[in-house]
Amino acid sequence: MTDRNLPQDDAVRLAKRVAAQFGCSRREAELYVEGGGVLVDGQPIEESGARVHPQQQVALRPGARPEEIPPVTLLLHKPPGYEAGLGGAPANAYGHAHASRSQGAPPALQLLHPDSRHAGDGPPVRLLHKHFRNLSCHTPLPTEASGLVVFTQDARVARKLAQDIETLEQECIVQVAGRIAEGGLARLCHGLEFNGRPLPPIKVSWQSEQRLRFALKGIRPGQVPAMCAAVGLQVTALKRLRIGRVALAPLAEGQWRYLLPWERF
Known part of the structure; x- marks a missing residue:
């Protein structure tokens, strides 16, 4: 100033x-x-x-103290069209490469700013500029997909996500087109292969005539569309609702909130 x-x-x-x-x-x-x-x-x-x-x-300020600022974790509802990954251009859940920033996909990180904070964000937390620095993402999501993405400064949270992402259950809503084959829902739940290996049992259910709910662990790039294709369906949209015990609600697209102290993945 x-x-x-x-x-x-x-x-x-x-x-x-x-x-x-x-x-x-x-x-x-x-x-x-x-x-x-x-x-x-x-x-x-x-x-x-x-x-x-x-x-x-x-x-x-009254009551100000010279204390270290604890690291924060931010939960974002990523809209379609934004890149959220670990870097590079890995294959995504639609079976092809992420659109990189050089190809025109803006980084989801740019959605994290004071104006996009969810209004009902739990206990009062003084929003600081430092909260938006040195954030890492360990929950990549396809550019075309929407839903929960986690950005963190906390080494413990980063380590948890990096080490346990294969065992954390993720819940997704998948919009599909086409007509499912006879017995297709049962095969989605158990009986399909991916990349030549049998898939473990997965919880899949209909939410509406064109929407399926998947709850699965160790999701692989391209796995969901490949599973759907195997039973006559085409994925048209994907939205991640939950990672472990942390849910997306009540965030609207483009909004974020702080991970609360008692929340655990």
């Missing part, structure tokens, strides 16, 4: 000003700033490197 009408040579870093004014260490000053606890001329500033002038008023 710099006033161009003020001389620039007397400006100092905000963290330095906070440390001098409130008698704390430079690191504590940085924590005050990054935690949203510092006001400059009445406005919150979260960049410890911001420059301030002697004429500007610097204050601490």
Whole structure:
């Protein structure tokens, strides 16, 4: 926050000003700033490197503490047309490569901003700029698909998703076209092969005349459309509703919320 009408040579870093004014260490000053606890001329500033002038008023929010900001996990309802993957261009659930950003698919990460936060996001959490940095995604989803995607700064959550994604049950709603073969629903539940290997039992049920619910573990790229094709159906849309015990509801497309402290995948 710099006033161009003020001389620039007397400006100092905000963290330095906070440390001098409130008698704390430079690191504590940085924590005050990054935690949203510092006001400059009445406005919150979260960049410890911001420059301030002697004429500007610097204050601490009531109750502000110089504490480390815990890492957060954000749950996003990704709309179709956005890329959410681990990098590169792996095959997706439709059996072909993800559209990369160079091919025009924008990253789902760009949907994570203050204005798209879900209004009923549990207990109050002070939204900080730092919450949108260093986020990683370990729950890739096809560009054409929609539904739950997880972005996290928390190494424990990242490790859980990376190590256990094969054993976490995922629930999807699959829009299909065509006419299912006789006995096709039973074969979807058990009896099909994929890539030359028998598939384990899977929970599949009709939600409507053109919508199937899949609940399965260890889903492979292209598996769902291949299963549907084997019984005469074509996948036209796919939406992920749940990963483990964490559900998509009540997020609308493009909205996100914080993973709550008591939620576990």
